[in-house]
Amino acid sequence: MVISQDALGAFMILNNADQEQFAHWLTQCVKDMANTLGEKFKHTNIQMKLKKLHVNPQNELFTKLIGCGNQCPFCKAPCEAGGRFHTEHWTSLHRPEGLGRFRWRETQKLVIDVCSSSVLSDKNFRCNATNGEWHPYKRYTDFFPDWENAPDASLQASDYWKYVLKKFNKRFAEAYDAKPADILSLWHISLEQAKASIKESF
Known part of the structure; x- marks a missing residue:
């Protein structure tokens, strides 16, 4: 390949230039x-x-930060996939299922279990999507194929959501026409611990 002397000249000048002056x-x-x-x-x-602008910056920012608006079918935690253009919904912070209106069949008490452990269990659920029919949690994707609910028995609700359910247990029960959840004795969580849990999560 041949490079003309004129084209090379401009670059050669830079070779000899004073760096401080440049x-x-x-x-x-x-x-x-x-x-x-x-x-x-x-x-x-x-x-x-x-x-x-051809896009509304506020809406774009809102969508990027808030996500698609889809919620976990059990605990109603929002999808964290971000934006609108994804095929699978997921969340890393599931809540006690009672906050999603789930209750035990026999007692009508709000459920304190977390979805990620429920999908490992032999328990059943029912909701509008199942037409009120009981269905195994393990096969939740039959009704919610676009939700990835990673099975993990070790996961628990964050201290924040435990605090919320414990503090407002009766109010949630009244609002959801259910009985208050049986709160575990381990759920003695202070407001400071709940706040720390939020900071840790976000």
Whole structure:
């Protein structure tokens, strides 16, 4: 390949350039550009610019942060997959299922179990999707194929959700036309522990 002497000349000059002088002028040019852009934006109505965009920035940001709006079919925790364009929903922080209106058949008490352990169990569930028929948790994907509910018996609800259910147990029961959950004695969680749980999770 042949490179003309003229084309090579511009690069050869840089080889012999004073690095400090080059850095000085590069910095000066960047400052000048920043000042020019700053002046331009001072006289630009940002609100008008935002209105002319083909997307609504608030909605885009909301969708990215909040997700698709889908909820776990059992505990109603929001999907964490982010955005709208995904085929599988999931959440890393499941809640006690009672917060999703689930109750025990025999006692009508709100359920304190977490979905990720329920899908490992031999227990059954029923809901609108099953037309009120009992169905094994292990086969929840028959009705919710787009939800990934990773089976893990070691997972528990976060201290925050335990605190919420314990503190408002009677209110949830009244709102859901159920009986209050049997709260485990281990669920002695302070407000500070609940707050720490949120910070740890997010």
